[in-house]
Amino acid sequence: MKIVAVCGSPRKGNSEWMLTKLCEELSRRGAEVEMLLLRKMDVQMCRGCLTCEKGGKKRKGDCVIKDDMLDVYPRLIAADAIVLATPGYMEMLSGLLKNFLDRTCAVWPRLEGKRLAGLAVAEEGIGQTIMNLKWYAKLCQMRWMGSVAILAKNPADAARIPGLENRLKRLARKIISG
Ligand SMILES: Cc1cc2nc3c(=O)[nH]c(=O)nc-3n(C[C@H](O)[C@H](O)[C@H](O)COP(=O)(O)O)c2cc1C
Numbered sequence: 001m002k003i004v005a006v007c008g009s010p011r012k013g014n015s016e017w018m019l020t021k022l023c024e025e026l027s028r029r030g031a032e033v034e035m036l037l038l039r040k041m042d043v044q045m046c047r048g049c050l051t052c053e054k055g056g057k058k059r060k061g062d063c064v065i066k067d068d069m070l071d072v073y074p075r076l077i078a079a080d081a082i083v084l085a086t087p088g089y090m091e092m093l094s095g096l097l098k099n100f101l102d103r104t105c106a107v108w109p110r111l112e113g114k115r116l117a118g119l120a121v122a123e124e125g126i127g128q129t130i131m132n133l134k135w136y137a138k139l140c141q142m143r144w145m146g147s148v149a150i151l152a153k154n155p156a157d158a159a160r161i162p163g164l165e166n167r168l169k170r171l172a173r174k175i176i177s178g
Contacts, residue, residue, distance in 0.1 A: 001031045001176065004072075004079045008086040008097025010039045014121040014158035018148065019085040021165055022119065025172035034075060038096045041068040045099055052106035063106045073107050081115035081145070081175050084133050088120055091127020101136055111140040117175050118147040119168075121158060126151075145175045 005023050009015040016037065023033045044067050051064050061073025076082065084101075086093040093101075104111070118133035120126050126149045137144045148167050152158045 001080045003031045003033045003081045005035045005083040007037050008094045013155035014152045015085040017158045018119045022168045025169045029176050046102040057109040061106045069103050077110050083117045085119035088122030088129040093132045108140050114142050115145045116142040117145040120149040121152050123153040
């Protein structure tokens with residue numbers, strides 16, 4: 001099983017810690033996991049040209065912007081499951097992750113039927129963050145596998161939350177078993 005795990009935090013913080021733990025469990029269970037740290041990648045803003053829509057439902061990831069998404073598109077098409085991790089910013093997903101999702105315009109009809117799971121972290125209130133991810137799954141007709149959401153502020157906070165690793169392991173099992 002091929003899994004692409006995307007982290008939408010601009011820092012090495014709680015989202016990244018949770019995603020790393022989840023990916024470790026997914027790998028232990030035999031999945032081929034690739035983790036994308038958007039903070040280290042060149043993913044430019046969607047320009048809104050809609051050139052990517054030319055291939056219709058069979059579009060292959062043709063985007064006029066030649067950046068790191070060129071490599072990501074075939075991986076998303078080949079994946080069985082995608083995991084999205086994000087900090088809650090203004091009680092929504094982060095700008096980094098939102099831009100990544102906008103850029104999936106070049107492949108989104110090809111994501112139908114794949115599994116999607118979400119991780120979110122905010123200091124006081126998750127707000128719409130998990131709902132944003134669920135809504136993306138609905139739009140793409142992906143299968144929602146569930147989520148883990150926590151409250152944490154500073155980068156090392158998540159690692160101190162009792163029981164969190166077990167919640168992540170349970171989500172990993174769900175992603176694998178479908
Ligand atoms: C621009 C910005 C907006 C934020 N908005 C919220 C918010 O609306 N609600 C909240 O509880 N925390 C908010 N936070 C706090 C972060 O969600 C929190 O620090 C989280 O742990 C960051 O995740 P990370 O460690 O994965 O980067 C915000 C932080 C930043 C930098």
